[in-house]
Amino acid sequence: MNTKTKVILGIVAALVCLVIGFLLYTMREQMRESKQMLELAEMDKLEMENEYEQFAMQYNEMKTQINNDSLVAQLEMEQKRTEELLEELRRVKSSDAAEIMRLKKELATLREVLRSYVMQIDSLNRMNEALTQENSNLKTQNEQARQHITNLSTENESLSDKVAIASQLDATGIYAEGRNKKGKAAKKIKDVKKFVIGFTIARNVTTSTGIRSLFVRITTPTGDVLTKGGTFAYENRQLEYSIRKDIEYTGEEQSVTVYWDVAEALSAGNYRVDIFADGHNIGTTHFSFDK
Numbered sequence: 001m002n003t004k005t006k007v008i009l010g011i012v013a014a015l016v017c018l019v020i021g022f023l024l025y026t027m028r029e030q031m032r033e034s035k036q037m038l039e040l041a042e043m044d045k046l047e048m049e050n051e052y053e054q055f056a057m058q059y060n061e062m063k064t065q066i067n068n069d070s071l072v073a074q075l076e077m078e079q080k081r082t083e084e085l086l087e088e089l090r091r092v093k094s095s096d097a098a099e100i101m102r103l104k105k106e107l108a109t110l111r112e113v114l115r116s117y118v119m120q121i122d123s124l125n126r127m128n129e130a131l132t133q134e135n136s137n138l139k140t141q142n143e144q145a146r147q148h149i150t151n152l153s154t155e156n157e158s159l160s161d162k163v164a165i166a167s168q169l170d171a172t173g174i175y176a177e178g179r180n181k182k183g184k185a186a187k188k189i190k191d192v193k194k195f196v197i198g199f200t201i202a203r204n205v206t207t208s209t210g211i212r213s214l215f216v217r218i219t220t221p222t223g224d225v226l227t228k229g230g231t232f233a234y235e236n237r238q239l240e241y242s243i244r245k246d247i248e249y250t251g252e253e254q255s256v257t258v259y260w261d262v263a264e265a266l267s268a269g270n271y272r273v274d275i276f277a278d279g280h281n282i283g284t285t286h287f288s289f290d291k
Helices: 003-063 069-091 097-137 141-167
Strands: 171-179 194-201 209-221 233-236 237-240 243-248 254-261 268-279 279-289
Touching: 003 069, 003 097, 003 141, 003 279, 097 141, 097 279, 141 254, 171 268, 171 279, 194 209, 194 243, 209 237, 209 254, 243 254
Parallel strands: none
Antiparallel strands: 171 194, 194 254, 209 243, 209 268, 233 237, 268 279
């Protein structure tokens, strides 16, 4: 074997080693990114399971607080539906994004249904209280009326916890896109100069009005959060947020749009947007970019 042949073989061997090294590095990075995204999805799935369990328990409690057979039957049906969806969620893998999103939408629907029953039962309790007050002038019924009012007071204290859940805000119609320097939609990550995120805060007559702080969290394909250092409280810990938006909420449907000016190097792939309010995750969406 002459010297020239040896040199060529040496170069080929070096190139093979470089290619193998690059492939191993790429595989490690992909595995790290997949693990981070899976951890976020698992956290999201666990929160949904907790809410489903809480809803099922509340339906069971409400059945013991009313004497209306028709309403009890409706509550039993909704409780059964909630428990069935909970079992579906427990069987779903955290990596099944489409199924997780479907069950999250089901959860939002269940919350609306629960709100309607809370309001219906609260209305019945108010009617009973009014009737008791009308009969309070009758001496023979005074003691019965006082006992009835005491019972209603206890029931209303229990319902106050359910009203807190029913008053949670919901973000609907969420969209997110990147825009180039001309303000037009960009498909390639290298052209993105700004993220635009829009959504609607749904109408909710059970919640309090006034100034509400919304926190938008943008997670990159590598699992990093786009942030300027701000944090907010969520499930007994502090999470970083990308954008904070304070709104004057009146209880009616309200459109919100926020922006993130891109000043960092970004990678192509799937991005995730989570919206939080009052310590709850009220909406999530995903969007992606090509290289």
